[in-house]
Amino acid sequence: MIHNDTYIEIYLETKKKICTCPNCNSKVTRVHDYRIQRIKDIPLFFKHTFIILKKRRYRCNACGKKFYEHIEFLPRYHRITNRLAMFVIYELSNEYSMTSVARKTNLSIDTIKRIFDNVSYSSPTNLPKIISIDEFKGNSGGSKYHCAIVDPVNHKILDIIKDRKEHILIDYFRKIKNRDSVTHFICDMWQPYIDLAKTYFKNAVIVIDKFHYIRQVIWAVEAVRKRIQRELSIKLRKYFKRSKKLILKRYGLLDTDSKLALQVMFSYNSELAIAHTLKEKLLSIIDASPSSNEARVLLKDWIKLAQNSGINELKRCANTYIRYFNEICNSFDIPYTNACIEGFNNKIKVIKRIAFGYRNFDRFRNRILHCCNK
Template sequence: MLGLEGIRVKKVSHTDTSIKLYVTTAKKAVPCPSCGNHTSRVHDYRNQSFKDLPISGKHTLIILRKRRYICTCGKRFYESYDFLPKYQRKTNRVSAMICDQMAKSIPITTIANDLGLSPTTVSRTFDFVSYPKITRMPKVLSIDEFKGNAGNNKYQCILVDAQKKRILDILPDRRLEHLQAYFRSIPLFERQKVKYFVCDMWKQYAQIARDFLPNAKIITDKYHFIRQVTWAIENVRKRAQKNMTPSVRKYFKRSRSLILKRNHKLSMDDKERLENMLLYHDDLRTAYLLKEKFYSICKMDKYSLQRKAYNDWIKYAESVCISEFKHCIKAFRNWHKEILHAFKYGYTNGPTEGFNNKIKVLKRVSYGFQNFNRFRNRILHTCNH
């Protein structure tokens, strides 16, 4: 029933929350670790207690009557067991259960309470799980940062294989010098395998790709350049509201979703409400047309038409002279090539953002991590399990 080979149960003791099993094993001849001769002579006994998996929802404690043998060479030694490692107070399958549970986004205290262990024991056991640094680079490499507050650094960096949708590594820092040291340690022939590098609109990431990934085409994540247009039209709406009466201003604020939502997704009533809103302000009406046109460009299937429409859109946005779009146009000019790559090749940071959400959940249920290596191993164990 226990599934522990060679165990004989002599006595069982029950409480409301735990079960104690007093067990022994059959006497047999064992090899001496010193001279190699077999001996069955027992020198003395001692009781060893260790944890096992819960039985019927109760914590299980096994008390084993352990023999210490003596050899003709004078060596004294304890018998060994397949299910119980040396110097451990829990069975192998408890350690395996800890690793299995750590792959879920649940707190360490929950795992410890379920198995009747301390949180420190669970953490110490999981520390034996280690994920090495990546040795092979993917075809599509995606990079992003997240707020981890681990290892005295506010932000950590995540590397993802955007094609196979798996985390490659977690870096303790996102600063340029740290990223340079990391990629410099990877052999050149591996870095040459990267054909596409997906990142947000942070200059350091693009600089890393230019310096260390010679064959990679840099792709700006679609979400990060589309939101430039969203921010611009939101700022136009906020400017337009300043000269409105309080009741109209409140209506505009509550109905902002009508301006941000795609026109073809609006109902007839919502379209009428939107038309009335756009009549209040000329710049807001122009900004809405710019937003709709840009969203339509992002949905085009043919790249040659998409590229021409995108360049025409930038020229038109410059010609209308809406101040809130100046920053957006500047960003599009600075990242022109990388945005066109996003249209052409279609890779995004979507898988990376999905992993970032999982990391946020893991961080929240764990009440944060101080030890970066433990945080890194937990992320890789949870997200790639």
């Protein structure tokens, strides 16, 4: 063995054994010659490692065929060991770029890609009873958005669909065998998802994720703040902008000084106070976690207050709630949300960013499933 500052060389020779001729299946013991082969192995002590293998070539006495001995850790025509290939696949299950893995293992990026392309995840033909669906920006395979289907109970990505276009989703879900056994379909406020669920998951209860309909109220309050601060002087405008977190944060979590600062902002315009009050009222309804029947009554009262507030931003929010009223109320009956899928989306963004994007959708899909479903 040679141990240098930059690399390690291990000299290896296997034991002589009886081989079978690949041509006539005769037993062969005669060695024709030897060959020295330099093979890459997993790094040791953070250094590149090479195995200097002395390979035997046998000669069959019956038919004259010459062939190399079979080596378990080295496939035919390969210059890297099996465990190095497995090490590459393991490293790619973490949020590492292919370039960094190539640098670590002393391989080229093309070799890393070829090794990882052997990893394949098939699409499911059956779905669990509760599924979540959401899109994320991908820019691979000619599609701007991809869709992720997640099992929120077991926190597992089931599959990645190439596009969120309706005809692609229809072609995908037509292949699912147990569509009638899906009991809950969780999605955001994108109408094609709801239309798809009504058509292909007839027994499923459609649920709008809490994060998405709460966000509508947050956006409405922010829109009111921005509209009001544009009408103020430059000094007050900066004050309103720097204090926006006071409006968005839960009132019960603010300290005394923050509450006083918030009251100062309300003194300049009553509409901001009304919007903040309605936001807190909606969050208190959600915190109470009533059943869907109780939530219907409470949400109807809240919608009336928003419509009668005289604030256009809240009126638009109320109209959105009316449009998806049944799906929003269904969210109070189950403890599952799209929080799991939003977490996966953040991890997908990391995978995409460290690679500076993916052009090949199949490789991008396999990398997501490989990293997120360890």
